Amino acid sequence: MQVERLVSGNPKPALSGDAAFVLAMARHALAYADCPVAEAERWLRILRVHGHAGSALQALGVGEAPLAERPPHRPVVPPARATHAAEAVDAIERSARVHARTRGAELVSTVDLTVVLMAAYEGAIEEALRLRGTSRAELLERLPLRSFAV
Numbered sequence: 001m002q003v004e005r006l007v008s009g010n011p012k013p014a015l016s017g018d019a020a021f022v023l024a025m026a027r028h029a030l031a032y033a034d035c036p037v038a039e040a041e042r043w044l045r046i047l048r049v050h051g052h053a054g055s056a057l058q059a060l061g062v063g064e065a066p067l068a069e070r071p072p073h074r075p076v077v078p079p080a081r082a083t084h085a086a087e088a089v090d091a092i093e094r095s096a097r098v099h100a101r102t103r104g105a106e107l108v109s110t111v112d113l114t115v116v117l118m119a120a121y122e123g124a125i126e127e128a129l130r131l132r133g134t135s136r137a138e139l140l141e142r143l144p145l146r147s148f149a150v
Helices: 002-008 017-032 036-047 051-059 078-102 110-120 122-131 136-142
Strands: none
Touching (some): 017 051, 017 078, 017 110, 036 122, 110 136, 122 136
């Protein structure tokens, strides 16, 4: 934990290993999303295999790919998406740190990331979850929110 703070230069709370990995993967994956629902889908794909959020998503049967097709969207210029992706991930990370700090945690968890993502991506997360056969309400029921004093 101390080493991570020194290496990243980020203030408390530090990122858990799972949260750091999710954010690193999202920096790359979001650049290939063409709309908010596609971004939300990429967040879910990454989260579903990491930490407490991953356990909750797997318990709901959230798979790698959507069960239903989403409507096609117009393509976006990749350099603009890369810039947007970096800014979006940075904003999520800052919000997750605030969320974790508010609950008095020393580490940002995947639960913090998930709670912040649900607020930031509202309808897009709901749509991405619906495409996978579940809902925001079902995910909230599965997240260990009490143990995280959210």
